[in-house]
Amino acid sequence: MLTTALIATGAAAQDVTLTIESWRNDDLSIWQDQIIPAFEAANPGIKVAFTPSAPAEYNAALNSKLDAGTAGDLITCRPFDASLALYDGGKLADLSDLAAMANFSDVAKSAWQTDDGAHTFCVPMASVIHGFIYNKTAFAELGIEVPATEADFFAALDKIKADGTYIPMAMGTNDQWEAATMGYNNIGPNYWKGE
Template sequence: MRTTPPVIAASAAVALALGLTGCAANGGGDDADAVTITLATWRTEDTAMWEEEVIPAFEASHPGIHVEYAPVDTNDYNAAIQSQLEGGTGPDLIMCRPFDVNRQWISKGYFDDLSDLDAISSFDDTALTAWAGDDGAPYCVPVASVLAGFYYNKAIFDELGLEVPTTQQEFIDVLDAIKEDGTYAPLALGSADGWQLAYNMLYQVGPNYWKGEEGRLGLIDGSQKLTDPAFVEGFTVFDSFSDYLPSGFESISYEDMTQLFSLGKAAILPDGSWQISQINTSGLDVGVFGAPPANEGDTRYQQEMADMAIGLNADSEKKEAATEFLEWLGTSEFQQLYVNKLPGFFSMGKEPVTYDDPLAQEFAGLKEGAELTSRLALDRLSAGQPPLDDEIWRVAQLMYNTGMTPEEATAELQAGLDSWYVPAQ
């Protein structure tokens, strides 16, 4: 990839900073000594929100600091940031990927340790773990997570006299009733995209059997294996939903699923909270429920995926200003503003926030009374070849498309993991 020579890039950055300062001064503000800090991010789609809503809110309470939002296409982001940092032209603030990518960046010395930041106390250890280093220290301030759940069409449930299930058997009973009626597809679910089978189905229902973080961390430390009964049971429950798919499900893509549900042709859509805005445009009366446990009264596990955080470039020359921005990220002012400007992305802070969007508030309610757990294979288990996460996408498709059994799937996955992953390392 071609990169801008450091001297040219630095000169351009200085010119830009001077230009921004001059524009602000000409606008009537007394900020001739203002500092401009740059925030690098892969969220190109959020540019207007940050530039028109979030950054002005910060600047209003922090005179003398300007923030430049610098988005990079998500597919190019990792390589671009690494190139900039290695070349000495990196941004002051860096949006952090969760788990393995970020851990690599920490090991390369890209980030400052944020243990002494007051904002860190706004988050519990579960929220911080996706951006912690091997030393356990926090290197990024959490911004938002996403959740997974089952959207359901309330009109169809009312028409068929159905209730939101509270156990796995009740869930199957609901699906059986929809299938027997024959008017609607029970699940808006296809197998053309392996990632969504993993993220929106297996990683939703499975944690109720491998006990969320207990199972996930057990795979990481080597005390558990995918061939253990709890994991086989989780895969078995995932497999049981294959009886309720639409005709031609093998060719139904992720986009097709959403359309099928939005057109009122399917009763339930397994999907992520990031789809809230699109679901809202359907005009349907939609609710959401989490994957129910096996038995009434059992602990319910809710998938919450750490999505984005922001860290401090260890080589930044504007750390004082950048640190003020990071401290602001830990406030309820930022968290409340952010989640309501971007429905479907949720605060990871300890202090509760309210959501203006009713469906977002309902989604957020899934965390209440549940043990939160992350996606199974993104932490350490996919850092080698073959990556466990990618392999799960593959075998999930084989289970639905070819009849691969849960026992065969988990045995194949464990064999692949054993070929390179040594927990002690």
């Protein structure tokens, strides 16, 4: 009986390790050098392992780990349908009653909710602003002001195209996330009025 009690006590005193899945493999050093040490110092008994995948491989890697039951404790959720499919497949928990959800607006939660807004399955933690980088030299040579409106933006592209010296707009697609993120996820929804 004493041996059983000692084993049970020893197990309770062991550290717990939380594994975080992410596609942000370029953030590995900041997690290892700053975030995890600060968290672990403030939370004795909790160890953190940050295990990112390459961005282009994240969805497939995460889905395989979820199917095998080997995924981390915390995952980084893609917005809208990719994570909705995980929730619908029973891979994500309903977090609607989590007290911290009151800290987020409906807009902030919308990318991680069921279409009817009844269930929230991921906690918003960051927001990313995307935009366009422009060639200052081209704008100066062609007398184009930095666009302030969508109409100004298209007018600038038309002027650049008509001049023919520069390419009006280019987007690399080698890794494919750029086209998906900038075109399909960011620009497109403004035109088809949805996700």
